Amino acid sequence: MKKVVSLLALVMLLNGCDDGNLTQEDINFEDIPTQSCSINNIIYKLKDEESLLLEIPETSFTNEPSTVGEPTLLDINSANRVVYRFYNGTVSATNICETIPPATPIVTDQWSAIAGKIQIFTTAVKTTNATDNSTKITGYNHNIVFKNITFAKNNGTQVYETFPFGDYVTTANALPFLFDQTVEQCSASKQIYNYNSSEALLLDIDPSLIVNSATPLNTPRTGLIGTTVNKLTYRLFSGLLTSGYFCTGTIPSTPTVSEEWVATSGVSNVSGIIEVTTTTLGTGFKHVIVLKNVTMKKGTNDFKLGDSFIYGELLTTN
Template sequence: MKKIISLVIFALFINACDDGDLTQENISFDTVKIQKCNSNSLLYKIKENEALIFETSNITFPTETLSQTLDITGSNRVVYRFFNNLVASATICELIPPANPVVTDQWTATGGKIIINTTAVKTNNEADNSSKITGYNHNITFRNITFSKTNGTQVYETFIFGDYVISTTALPFNFTKVLKQCPTSKRLYDKNSSEALILDIDPSLIVNTATPLNTPRTGLISDTKNKLTYRLFSGLLTDDYFCNTTFPATPLVNEEWIAAAGVINASGIIEVTTTANGNAFKHTIVIKKAKLKKGNSDFLLGDNYLYGELLTTN
């Protein structure tokens, strides 16, 4: 009899300990895509009568490859809502949400970390092995996120929110292929009204002597010789910009990409082929397998990128 009474007391004790803090309820949005409100900075996922909402008004989504860690706070909010009926985007995004469906319960994140890993989205051209950046993917994960709910708290050590992709306009690269050269520095450049591809070429590659057939002069891209730089500007670009000792402050540079150092017989190779016509010389410059970088982002110019032609005379 004593054993039976002891078992009953133990069972009652176990039931008494089953409070809200120990009740685990699963949040499952693994197969649901992230959406963004057009009128505000909310990212969200919706599934039938549930919504997972992430407030991002104080978060910058970069246009380069990097990782950032942020705190879940009152301005970087995460909430999980239950509704009494099917939920649509208008319910989440409208300044004055529709009267129905009605929120029946809400979990609010009170702590944790936001991990955002950003990588470039590229399109590849198989014909010439070039690539273009067309967007940036922001992979969002919550670490040690704690939800306060009506019957206690719930903690997820790792909660994957998902991928948020922001499209970007590919760099124009709308060049004439007609090169110009600064008289003193011997810098080469190709430009239009808003962008420039600048090559601080080794002067020994531009010689007024025809090169033998299939034997171009060659050099490697580096920071000291044959430095290759792409710049995109916010104002009108003219020839006056290029031949100064230092570049002018205007027009402002929106983006700058610098070519990675070349590797012998592998990448970042400059080839110059010179043909003669009397006292006139045409130097055709090809850049092979160059990679342009900005921070941790990069793209490829391709196997044989025609930089352009430079005309000189004796």
């Protein structure tokens, strides 16, 4: 009899503690691919008869890698919503993104997050050219984790200290780099530039590298990328770029610069090296400028121009 009473007491105790909570494993969407809607700011994950929805402004996902230990943190609120839904049938993208969703399946239950933080850690997605070891940023991976998230349910609340949402990838703005090999030089500042209608690559070159004298075979003049002398800058513009932009006393306000990348300082015999090879060309001279192992940087972002990048050819006369 005592065993029966003890068993009943245990059952009552368990029932008293049960508020309908599910274990974290039961609603784990971490390995499910992330999708997004094109008509709103919802990114989501679907698993059979369940969906996990995150409605968040697109501007929350920056094209700038996070600093280690310093992820973006957002409050869960009316502007940053997290919703977990159950359906009476298999759910699809049309149930999430359509202005008028299908009548079925029907939402049978919903948990809405009422507190917590959205943690976003961003890294650049890069591809490497196997031929010259140059790199290109193709996108940004945003790893999303909910911290101390509280879900409101019909029969109570459910709290998770750490709830991984998973990865969400956005597309990077492509840098054209559609330069030809003809560069020009300002007469006063001696700055060298290469440009097209939307971008420019500027080099504040050390004048000692551009000399009207042929260099010996296989012995180019060399210098290192610096922060003032031999400074290399890439600019992408949002308006039409013309030759009038260059060689002015101050940087013109138009066209507007949408992105600016600056080369990191060079290290002797290792990186950030400028090589200039000069040959005679009739009554003038041709200076071929090559950049070796140069890394371009913007904030915490960077990409490599490769082992050997031909900046261009400058023609001069005595």
